[in-house]
Amino acid sequence: MSQSLxxxxxxxMLASIAVPVLxxxxxxxxAYANDASESFFGRSRRKLEGYQVDDILVxxxxxxxxxxxxxxxxxxxxxxELKTSQGAITVDISLSAVSKDPDWRIAIISPxxxxxxxxxxxxxxxxxxxxxxxxxxxxxxxxxxxxxxGAAQLLARQVDEKSxxxxxxxxxxxxRIARLLDxxxxxxxxxPPELAPAxxxxxxxxxxxxxxxANRAMPEISINYDPSLPDVLIDADGMVQVLINLLxxxxxxxxxxxxxxxxxxxxxxMSGALRDADVDRRSIKLPVEIAISDNxxxxxxxxxxxxxxxxxxTKRDGQGLGLAIVRKLxxxxxxxxxxxxxxxxxxxxxxxxxxxxxxxxxx
Numbered sequence: 454m455s456q457s458l459x460x461x462x463x464x465x466m467l468a469s470i471a472v473p474v475l476x477x478x479x480x481x482x483x484a485y486a487n488d489a490s491e492s493f494f495g496r497s498r499r500k501l502e503g504y505q506v507d508d509i510l511v512x513x514x515x516x517x518x519x520x521x522x523x524x525x526x527x528x529x530x531x532x533x534e535l536k537t538s539q540g541a542i543t544v545d546i547s548l549s550a551v552s553k554d555p556d557w558r559i560a561i562i563s564p565x566x567x568x569x570x571x572x573x574x575x576x577x578x579x580x581x582x583x584x585x586x587x588x589x590x591x592x593x594x595x596x597x598x599x600x601x602x603g604a605a606q607l608l609a610r611q612v613d614e615k616s617x618x619x620x621x622x623x624x625x626x627x628x629r630i631a632r633l634l635d636x637x638x639x640x641x642x643x644x645p646p647e648l649a650p651a652x653x654x655x656x657x658x659x660x661x662x663x664x665x666x667a668n669r670a671m672p673e674i675s676i677n678y679d680p681s682l683p684d685v686l687i688d689a690d691g692m693v694q695v696l697i698n699l700l701x702x703x704x705x706x707x708x709x710x711x712x713x714x715x716x717x718x719x720x721x722x723m724s725g726a727l728r729d730a731d732v733d734r735r736s737i738k739l740p741v742e743i744a745i746s747d748n749x750x751x752x753x754x755x756x757x758x759x760x761x762x763x764x765x766x767t768k769r770d771g772q773g774l775g776l777a778i779v780r781k782l783x784x785x786x787x788x789x790x791x792x793x794x795x796x797x798x799x800x801x802x803x804x805x806x807x808x809x810x811x812x813x814x815x816x
Contacts, residue, residue: 472563472603477506477548479556481522493564495538510546510560511536521548535562547600559607563600602627622666625659632690646688646785650810653685653692653743654678657717660696664704672704672713672747679720684810685741691782695790698775699745699803706749706801716746722806737787739806746802751794760792 473493476485486494486501494501494509501509512518513534520528528548534541544562551557602624609620657678665671700715707713722742752760761780783790789806 472561472599474562474603474607475501475506475509475560476551477558477560481506483509484557490562493562506560510562513541517546545600547604561600561603561607563603598627598631619666622662626663629690629693646691648686648688648786650684651687651689651692653682653687653719653741653807654680656689656692657696657719657743660693660700661717663693663697664700668704672707672710672715674715674717677716677718679718682719682721682741685807686810687786687788687807688782691786695779695782695805696743696745698779699805702775702803703745703747703749703801706747706751710749712748714748716744716800716802718744718746720744737808739789739808741807741809743805743807744802745805746800748798748800751799751801752792761790 473490474487475483475490478484483502483504483506486498488498490501491498507518507521510518510521512521513536517528517530517533528546530547531545533544533546535544542564544564546563547561548558551559605620605623605627609617609624612620661674700717703715707715720742721740723740761776779790783805787808791804791806793802793804794800795802
């Protein structure tokens with residue numbers, strides 16, 4: 454190792470990050486390489502440390518190679534061709550100064566793992582190409598996510614205790630999005646999601662925390678939980694996404710209103726059943742209800758019947774996919790989502806009806 458580390462705990466800080474990370478000293482030599490770097494470069498840490506970074510990281514782009522040696526460069530680049538002994542590999546890379554030790558830099562490398570060419574080879578039919586589209590999109594999103602997660606894990610070691618909650622939120626949300634992308638890549642298949650018992654109140658709290666972190670100004674949220682509710686049988690990550698979408702819709706509906714309130718309530722209901730072809734078209738009881746309401750202006754009458762269809766939206770910058778995704782995820786969990794508008798009290802409500810975790814109770 455060419456120079457001692459700026460802090461003695463840097464090795465421990467970087468070791469657990471899942472993507473290759475290099476700590477670069479002021480003289481441009483590699484002072485530390487984590488375990489993922491050993492696997493990626495096919496060299497032991499001992500054979501990486503001490504080498505000049507431009508001997509290990511050699512890009513097709515001469516501009517990128519020059520930036521590696523510039524002490525003033527903070528880099529975030531995608532689709533960079535990295536030369537290796539096995540040929541060129543496409544990677545995303547971020548290079549930034551170390552907090553409190555600005556002469557030192559950290560390089561986070563996110564391999565593309567096969568690239569888009571392999572995914573895009575589905576040319577046999579239009580159906581195959583359509584099925585490949587979610588895989589391409591998921592692939593393009595998941596690669597930068599790996600770098601974001603690595604950076605958040607690194608920041609968690611350097612920030613104060615109060616800020617660690619924010620870095621934990623980033624890591625947890627990256628993991629959740631990555632799992633959802635895995636599901637999106639399987640949309641062309643008939644595999645159902647993995648359902649498991651879950652405490653719905655904990656998932657609601659996760660969704661609220663995520664939404665508050667993403668929105669500077671959130672309307673008031675009024676919560677009324679039934680603490681006696683049993684666990685529900687759902688896909689936890691999918692349900693968090695459903696809740697985030699519905700809560701975000703409510704927040705958007707209240708934008709600019711000083712008296713806006715989002716209501717969240719849970720209760721046990723005796724009604725609610727779903728016909729399911731997977732169980733010989735018998736009915737599944739859905740006794741657990743989550744209601745998300747707002748006192749916004751409501752949905753225009755002309756789109757009420759198409760509310761859950763793709764590309765239907767009243768938002769100027771909206772894509773019209775939020776409620777379509779809600780319906781898709783809810784259906785996959787053998788559950789139901791309902792919409793209603795109370796014109797007297799001027800309240801819009803979305804109701805989720807969910808099965809209990811004791812199993813599918815047949816009527």
